[in-house]
Amino acid sequence: MNKSPDASNLDSVFNLSERSKLGEVLRSQEFWIVVAVLIIGAVVGMIAPRFLTSANMANILQNFCFTALMAIGMTPVIMTGGIDISVGSTLGLTGVLLGLFCASGYPFAVVVLSVLLVGAFVGIINGALVSYLKLPPFIVTLGMMSLVRSQTLVVTNNQVVYDFGKAGDTLLALGSGSLLGVPNVLWAVIVSAVVMQWLLSMTRWGRYVRAIGGNENAARLSGIPVDRVKVSTYALLGAMTGMTAIFLVGWMGAATNALGQGQELQVIAATVIGGANLLGGFGTSFGAVIGSVLIEVIRNALLLAGVNPFWQGTFVGLFILFAVLLERFRSTRA
Amino acid sequence: MSLLELKNISRQFGAIHAVEDVSFNIEPGEIVGLMGDNGAGKSTLVKMIAGNFPASSGRMIFDGREVQFDQPSDARRAGIEIVYQDLALCDNLSAAANVFLGREIMRSVGPFKFLDHRKMRERAAELFRELQSETRPRDVVKRMSGGQRQAVAIARTRLADAKLVLMDEPTAAISVRQVAEVLALIKRLKERGVAVILISHRMPDVFGVCERIMVLRRGHLVANKLASTSSPEEITALIVGAKAAA
Numbered sequence: 001m002n003k004s005p006d007a008s009n010l011d012s013v014f015n016l017s018e019r020s021k022l023g024e025v026l027r028s029q030e031f032w033i034v035v036a037v038l039i040i041g042a043v044v045g046m047i048a049p050r051f052l053t054s055a056n057m058a059n060i061l062q063n064f065c066f067t068a069l070m071a072i073g074m075t076p077v078i079m080t081g082g083i084d085i086s087v088g089s090t091l092g093l094t095g096v097l098l099g100l101f102c103a104s105g106y107p108f109a110v111v112v113l114s115v116l117l118v119g120a121f122v123g124i125i126n127g128a129l130v131s132y133l134k135l136p137p138f139i140v141t142l143g144m145m146s147l148v149r150s151q152t153l154v155v156t157n158n159q160v161v162y163d164f165g166k167a168g169d170t171l172l173a174l175g176s177g178s179l180l181g182v183p184n185v186l187w188a189v190i191v192s193a194v195v196m197q198w199l200l201s202m203t204r205w206g207r208y209v210r211a212i213g214g215n216e217n218a219a220r221l222s223g224i225p226v227d228r229v230k231v232s233t234y235a236l237l238g239a240m241t242g243m244t245a246i247f248l249v250g251w252m253g254a255a256t257n258a259l260g261q262g263q264e265l266q267v268i269a270a271t272v273i274g275g276a277n278l279l280g281g282f283g284t285s286f287g288a289v290i291g292s293v294l295i296e297v298i299r300n301a302l303l304l305a306g307v308n309p310f311w312q313g314t315f316v317g318l319f320i321l322f323a324v325l326l327e328r329f330r331s332t333r334a
Numbered sequence: 335m336s337l338l339e340l341k342n343i344s345r346q347f348g349a350i351h352a353v354e355d356v357s358f359n360i361e362p363g364e365i366v367g368l369m370g371d372n373g374a375g376k377s378t379l380v381k382m383i384a385g386n387f388p389a390s391s392g393r394m395i396f397d398g399r400e401v402q403f404d405q406p407s408d409a410r411r412a413g414i415e416i417v418y419q420d421l422a423l424c425d426n427l428s429a430a431a432n433v434f435l436g437r438e439i440m441r442s443v444g445p446f447k448f449l450d451h452r453k454m455r456e457r458a459a460e461l462f463r464e465l466q467s468e469t470r471p472r473d474v475v476k477r478m479s480g481g482q483r484q485a486v487a488i489a490r491t492r493l494a495d496a497k498l499v500l501m502d503e504p505t506a507a508i509s510v511r512q513v514a515e516v517l518a519l520i521k522r523l524k525e526r527g528v529a530v531i532l533i534s535h536r537m538p539d540v541f542g543v544c545e546r547i548m549v550l551r552r553g554h555l556v557a558n559k560l561a562s563t564s565s566p567e568e569i570t571a572l573i574v575g576a577k578a579a580a
Contacts, residue, residue: 202448204438207427211435214424221422222436223407281426 029275029327030287036319037294044301051304058183064296065185066248067263071270071288072192073240076200076233078271080212081280082130082137084234086144087241087267090122091260092152094245098171099161099255108167116242122148123238127231145264152257162254175250185247189289192240196285209233213280269316270295273323294319335398337362337529338383338498343392345378352378354553355392360498365520365530367540367561370550371573376533379550380500383531384416385409397497415491419502421483423475429482430458430471433489461489465522467515480508481515488519491528498529505539517543537566549573549580556580 025031045052070087077084094115101111122144129140164171177184200206208229211219220226249255272278273294274287298315336359345353353375360366370376382389385403394401396412403409406416423432434454441450458471467485469478475486484504491499501520505513513536520543523530534540540547541561549557549572557564557572557580564580571577 204440204447204449207431207435207438207449211424211427211431214426215422217420218422218424219435221406221418223410224436281424 029323030284030290032326033273033275033287033290033294033323037290037297040294040297040301044305048301048304048306051301056300056304060293060296060300061186062183062251063300064292065183065189066244067266067270067295068189068289068292069185069192069244069247070237070241070263070267071274071292072189072196072285073237074267074271075196075274075276075283075285075288076206076209077137077237078268078276078278079200079209079280079283080230080233081216081278082230082233083268083278084123084126084141084237085138085264085268086122086126086141086148087237088260088262088264089145089148089152090119090238090241091245091248091263092257093122093148093155094119094242095249095255095259096152096156096161096257098245098249099164100155102164102167102171103161105165106167108170111167111171112246115246116239119238119240119242119245120235121238123234123236123241124231126238127234130234131227131230149261152259156255156257158257160254160256171246171250172253173250175247175252185251188243188247192243193285193289200283200285205229205232210281213277213282266292266295266316269320273319275323275327277327291323336360336395337364337397339395340383341393341395343379343382343389343394345375345382345387345390351553353382353389353550356550356553356555357392358548358555358558360529360531362497362529363524363527364546365524365532365544367544367547368531368533368550369535369540369547369569369573374550374573375553376550377502378553380416380502380531380533383409383498384414384500410494410496413495413497414500415494415496415498416500417484417487417491417502417504419504419506421487423483423486425476426474428472428474429462429469429478429486429489430455432475432486433458433461433471433493435490437493457493458489461492464492464526465489465519467519479512481512484508484512484516485519488523491523492526496528498531499523500531500533502533503535504532505534505536513539537569540569541566551575 041051050056074084074087097118098111098115101114126141126144129135130137174184179187200209208219208224211224212226212229216226270291271283271288274284274291276283276287295316298319299312302312302315303309338360341357343353343356344351356379368376381387385406385408388402388404396414401412424435439450439453439457440447455471462469462471462485465485465488467482469482469485475483504516508516517539520530520532532540532544544561547557547559547561547564547569548555549569551573556578559580568577568580572580
């Protein structure tokens, strides 16, 4: 350090990679959650052989998708240091509006577009209040959670929507159909995860999302449009929630106004278990997906192992705490 | 011709006169120390030069043109960069990402634009080589020493080819050995023809690199003299007011 290094030995310093690729994988939260999923799978497979049947696997792969889609959308929000606890309510509102729009006879494409826009609109309001009025994201979206849920009851007048009219056939086919043996919704998860990860690591937007979570003040001083980027993350999450509603209602065949109630906590849990840091700056869409898989595997495994379902929350809760500890452990060692 | 010329610059915040009637010149490639006690107006003065807020009165001439900066990006475009005291770096990003923050190099493939990670790493490595700093472009800033962090912040200013760099207490919070590293970085900027205004409380640092020293006291410029004709004792007396002016 003291000697003044010449250019050639500086080059050798620059080319040093601090850690190997394998080391990076071993250090990632995602890797350890994958390990956890495999261990749980193996243990439960021994206790309840039904767990490992292809029918049950297909079941899990279908069920985790709805949380995963929203968790992928939640990832950039959390990476900027924000949070959105209104997504469960937004899922409910977009779900029932989807049903009502279909029932009103609009073409399916128009319905889909409207539902995505409604979701994005809720996100834009959240994001604008957080960014421009500098209100804490937790409180803003807590308010929105109540407001949007109440609007869901208002527009449906507390009725279940199950008659979807002509567009309904397309909706149900989309929700329960599959392509090349893979459920449509799983395709949606795969495509969303890949696109989101690409956005996060290869575009200016992704770089800014990360920078804002790392040091918002520095980002602002560097001339990054911090407020607009933040609003965009909430809007994107809203739109992805709308997309989730399309697959979920298409799969269930009905939209109740309790749709998505409590789901925000599962979505946030999945995102955090997958390695996103609530203080901002870190997260991957793959982490969000694997976190969602873990939660569904726990739910499914407990059910098949004959454990009283009241225990589910205990296990999910323990895994959230475990994930946070794991993250802490990794960041202090790194 | 002077690089920067301040003529009778004042700034009030309500009834408080933070900076009053300050005039001085900065020559190209010159390292000038700006000293003063807490609240003497150093930060206010520097923030006006950097475009964080306008002066209440007075004129500023930069590079031969009368300028008025409404926001930091105006000053940056003119060729003035500021290295903030807290360095304004993102701990979670790599050195290269920090150097290029807000000025990313993009690569187009058809209608799409991607971050050109490789080009940014290479360019960052060039800048670190120029600064002779052992800072690896791939490394995350969080794990860096204070000196390396300074190198990253200073490399940012080199990216834009700034003519004037304002440095706010760059040696305040780092170890003795790293201080030497940072002072060496400042001298490298000078070698490149960059003028530096160094705000510092640390007498040895200022006398170590600065050719000229200016002292602010209660918003007034009470001294502006060559370091070779002054002494730490005299500057201390000027800062605390034991000596009225020099």
